[in-house]
Amino acid sequence: MNKLEAFGYIAAQAVRGEITFPTSVNAVLRLQLALDDPDCHVEEAIRLVLAEPQLAARTVAMANTVAFGGNSGVPVTNVRSAVTRIGYRRLQALVASLVVRQFGSRIKDPVLRAKAEQLWDHSTHVAALAYALARHVTYVNPDTAMFAGIVHEVGGFYLLSRADDFPGLLEDDAENWGTLCEDVVSLEVMKKLAIPPVVAEAIGDMRGGWLNMPPGNLLDTLLLANQYAPVASPLGNKPALPPHGESAIDLVLDEDTLAQIKDEAAEMALAMGDAVLV
Secondary structure, three states: OOOHHHHHHHHHHHOOOOOOOOOOOHHHHHHHHHHHOOOOOOHHHHHHHHHHHHHHHHHHHOOOOHHHHOOOOOOOHHHHHHHHHHHHHHHHHHHHHHHHHOOOOOOOOOOHHHHHHHHHHHHHHHHHHHHHHHHHHHOOHHHHHHHHHHHHHHHHHHHHHHHHOOOOOOOOOOOOOHHHHHHHHHHHHHOOOOHHHHHHHHHHOOOOOOOOOOOOHHHHHHHHHHHHOOOOOOOOOOOOOHHHHHHHHHOOOOHHHHHHHOOOOHHHHHHOOOOOOO
16 A cells, blocks of 8 residues: 555545544553542642643543533533543543553554654643743633643644554655645544534644734644744644744744743643653
């Protein structure tokens, strides 16, 4: 099967809903152990949930089900609210089921593992920057911004997990079939994870998105966070900010504010980065 056929096959599977997710067994086990500790503080639980992209998405999805008040008309869009709503007991069950399903599904190829680790590192920086930018610049919900940053590359993680079965799948893609495939896969993965529409829409709009002036929504937050992330995506998915001009950016993001944001984000990314993806 050549690369084009492989991309088509994976995209078709995704559209049919035939998606299984890889995960970090170690990260999930650490979370499970922490939640089993009666002294585990809610802040620590939230940090650990955010360290696992699929678990973060599933926790928010669970909180939005009818059983947990999802029909109240006020959807949960961040992990903090989700953990509070579903409680530790249900979260422990969710973690346990994730551990059982994912044992043995880790990426084997060392090159792909390195890419997955870099993608996770990139995601933690985007999430941390999104949180800080939300607090200081765009004034969207910071927890929603962090959640969106954590899961914004779920399509890339899924393709990495499938690349073990298709050697050469993620090598240089001059014809951009990889980009097309990832767009399709990302959309279907987000549907499968029941990521809130406001988050999924912002992530889906990132590749061709335009930065508003002044930046003031979730998409703007993600575009800025992705642009300033010190670790690039190994899949080359860094959307360029449109040419508004440096003076326009400086009106809302001066050097001192940007330095403060980067410092805050670096500390937060370091705190999240101890839970590796694979």
